[in-house]
Amino acid sequence: MRLTVKLFAYFRDNRFKQREMDFPEGTRVEDIILSLGINLEEVGVTMINSRHCELSQVPKDHDQLAIFPAIGGG
Amino acid sequence: MADKIFRVNMSDLSTKVEPVPAAWLGLGGRGLTSTVVATEVIPTCQPLGRHNKLVIAPGLLSGTPAANSGRLSCGAKSPLTGTIKEANAGGTSAQMLAKLGVKALIVEGKPQDESKWYSLHVTRDGVTISEETEVIGLGNFATVKVLNQRLGEKVGVITIGPAGEMRMSAANISIKDPDSHLRSSGRGGLGAVMGSKKVKFISIEHTSEQVQLADPEAFKTANRLFAKALVDNPISKALAQYGTNVLVNIINESGGLPTQNFTKGQFAGHEAISGETMHDTIVARGGKPKHNCHQGCVIQCSQVYNDLKGNYKTSGFEYETIWALGADCCIDNLDHLAEADSLMDDIGLDSIETPVAFGVAMEAGVLKFGDGAELCRILRDEVAKGTPLGRIIGNGAASVGRVFGVTRVPVVKGQAIPAYDPRAIKGIGITYATSTQGADHTMGYTIATNILGVGGKLDPLSKEGQVELSRNLQIATAAIDSTGMCLFIAFAALDDATCLPALIDMINARFGISLTADDVTNLGKTILKTEHGFNLAAGFSNKDDRLPEFFAEEPIAPHNVVWDISDAAIDSFWDF
Ligand code: SF4
Numbered sequence: 001m002r003l004t005v006k007l008f009a010y011f012r013d014n015r016f017k018q019r020e021m022d023f024p025e026g027t028r029v030e031d032i033i034l035s036l037g038i039n040l041e042e043v044g045v046t047m048i049n050s051r052h053c054e055l056s057q058v059p060k061d062h063d064q065l066a067i068f069p070a071i072g073g074g
Numbered sequence: 075m076a077d078k079i080f081r082v083n084m085s086d087l088s089t090k091v092e093p094v095p096a097a098w099l100g101l102g103g104r105g106l107t108s109t110v111v112a113t114e115v116i117p118t119c120q121p122l123g124r125h126n127k128l129v130i131a132p133g134l135l136s137g138t139p140a141a142n143s144g145r146l147s148c149g150a151k152s153p154l155t156g157t158i159k160e161a162n163a164g165g166t167s168a169q170m171l172a173k174l175g176v177k178a179l180i181v182e183g184k185p186q187d188e189s190k191w192y193s194l195h196v197t198r199d200g201v202t203i204s205e206e207t208e209v210i211g212l213g214n215f216a217t218v219k220v221l222n223q224r225l226g227e228k229v230g231v232i233t234i235g236p237a238g239e240m241r242m243s244a245a246n247i248s249i250k251d252p253d254s255h256l257r258s259s260g261r262g263g264l265g266a267v268m269g270s271k272k273v274k275f276i277s278i279e280h281t282s283e284q285v286q287l288a289d290p291e292a293f294k295t296a297n298r299l300f301a302k303a304l305v306d307n308p309i310s311k312a313l314a315q316y317g318t319n320v321l322v323n324i325i326n327e328s329g330g331l332p333t334q335n336f337t338k339g340q341f342a343g344h345e346a347i348s349g350e351t352m353h354d355t356i357v358a359r360g361g362k363p364k365h366n367c368h369q370g371c372v373i374q375c376s377q378v379y380n381d382l383k384g385n386y387k388t389s390g391f392e393y394e395t396i397w398a399l400g401a402d403c404c405i406d407n408l409d410h411l412a413e414a415d416s417l418m419d420d421i422g423l424d425s426i427e428t429p430v431a432f433g434v435a436m437e438a439g440v441l442k443f444g445d446g447a448e449l450c451r452i453l454r455d456e457v458a459k460g461t462p463l464g465r466i467i468g469n470g471a472a473s474v475g476r477v478f479g480v481t482r483v484p485v486v487k488g489q490a491i492p493a494y495d496p497r498a499i500k501g502i503g504i505t506y507a508t509s510t511q512g513a514d515h516t517m518g519y520t521i522a523t524n525i526l527g528v529g530g531k532l533d534p535l536s537k538e539g540q541v542e543l544s545r546n547l548q549i550a551t552a553a554i555d556s557t558g559m560c561l562f563i564a565f566a567a568l569d570d571a572t573c574l575p576a577l578i579d580m581i582n583a584r585f586g587i588s589l590t591a592d593d594v595t596n597l598g599k600t601i602l603k604t605e606h607g608f609n610l611a612a613g614f615s616n617k618d619d620r621l622p623e624f625f626a627e628e629p630i631a632p633h634n635v636v637w638d639i640s641d642a643a644i645d646s647f648w649d650f
Contacts, residue, residue, distance in 0.1 A: 073318030
């Protein structure tokens with residue numbers, strides 16, 4: 001399946017902002033994060049198509065996956 | 075020496091130093107300003123008239139070595155909302171007032187002769203009132219410069235700009251920070267209240283005295299734990315690197331970034347105004363990504379943003395301001411945003427209310443969406459000079475909506491809704507509707523749980539649980555706002571079990587008391603009820619706890635959702 005993966009804040013360092021990527025069917029959000037060399041403990045929020053998702057969730061073809069570190073403000 | 079109440083009567087130009095009434099002893103910051111306003115101000119009074127009072131109070135821990143404890147609360151009846159109001163900010167004044175033993179400074183009355191302006195000077199012995207001419211009409215930056223020369227670099231300054239002098243409802247109160255720049259008690263038009271009393275600035279004498287601690291050892295231990303909880307929190311690290319503006323991209327991604335006067339939930343230009351872009355720009359131009367608004371802050375969410383030539387442009391460049399100028403007014407150029415931010419600081423305008431007012435003016439066709447240069451021109455040539463258009467904008471979003479016949483006016487109780495759309499992030503809608511002070515995200519920041527996964531998780535699009543979430547956060551916030559703590563300690567407090575007990579231990583060690591966590595929650599509840607009681611007595615009812623009707627009727631993309639929480643559910647907020 002082809003996904004649009006978006007990274008934010010310092011997850012972009014030495015990686016990318018946004019990239020089209022292919023993964024085998026059934027790949028979980030968690031597997032994608034690990035494949036990018038991101039420490040799971042640093043992950044704050046993940047969203048698929050602008051909706052919050054679990055690390056165990058499996059995206060579908062053409063989904064957009066956004067991965068954020070723990071951030072805050074206000 | 076025990077803390078005192080410093081009272082200034084501008085009707086007869088007299089001052090007094092009074093003992094602190096027993097009922098106010100355990101209060102500070104917002105808890106104290108709201109209690110004084112509720113006790114002494116006639117709820118139905120004209121906010122710019124002689125019966126309103128401006129109350130300024132450091133927090134319970136301000137002036138101590140406690141990390142992040144230098145916030146100053148300003149309170150009054152608001153000319154923007156007609157409700158009770160408290161706005162707090164950093165800067166040097168909270169710590170200085172606390173060290174001088176000022177529990178609260180109350181400015182009441184109003185001179186009969188409207189032609190003269192005054193200043194107040196605070197020392198340990200009391201307040202002196204002087205007639206002022208030199209800085210009248212000056213912007214805040216020039217005012218601070220003159221006062222630094224006149225009174226020395228170390229003097230504390232609380233001041234109003236031309237907006238406050240002209241009694242505009244979006245006028246803020248500005249507080250000098252350690253770099254002689256400004257931090258603002260932004261919301262609710264408190265600068266207009268200060269202006270109505272004909273006080274241009276309050277200067278505070280520097281002292282080397284320290285706040286007395288009942289148990290210095292216990293205090294030190296608790297402060298060490300507390301500071302560690304703040305420093306170790308991953309969110310603090312992101313705040314230092316990107317500032318609060320790190321939120322642009324995540325709120326945009328969630329579909330809750332109000333765009334083009336609240337007609338969309340995502341902004342095409344989000345990347346250009348994001349915290350990530352701002353960080354890279356700051357570094358490339360030799361600015362400082364991290365910076366603090368007062369000494370002792372260990373989080374450092376502020377920054378120094380330089381212009382293209384590498385010269386200082388602005389600091390304290392906050393997400394909400396960037397959202398309002400950026401997404402809401404569709405200006406995707408950080409330099410225009412920084413210019414506007416600096417102008418608003420100088421004129422003394424709330425940097426949420428004012429750009430939201432511009433968004434409504436753009437919808438009315440006064441200027442085009444995206445026209446950052448024209449927005450800056452209007453600030454400089456119209457608002458700062460008090461032309462008719464300038465006054466319409468300087469009186470806020472509701473004022474612009476009324477004058478130009480716009481119906482999509484994002485306000486609650488007359489105050490502009492900030493950077494999170496209540497249709498796509500429902501918890502914050504409850505906060506906007508029920509807050510005792512009009513729409514204000516900081517009153518109960520449900521974004522933490524709705525979006526950021528802090529303090530648990532709650533689906534932002536679901537109706538369930540939002541009232542309870544907002545209530546719990548509003549209670550906790552009222553208590554934190556009384557300590558002098560910056561609200562960003564809440565991220566650590568919500569998720570790190572050592573943080574809140576350490577904070578309570580510090581209060582206990584400061585005063586030699588033994589508060590429990592329940593006492594602190596009860597304090598928060600009491601403050602909310604006191605504020606709500608004032609509003610009810612001022613003529614507000616549950617019918618005012620509502621969002622503008624367009625939120626229920628106009629679905630917002632990308633989720634195509636409307637505001638759908640029932641009135642009965644909103645009203646249940648007050649069941650505690
Ligand atoms: S975290 Fe930011 S707002 Fe809070 S005290 Fe520090 S600089 Fe000021």
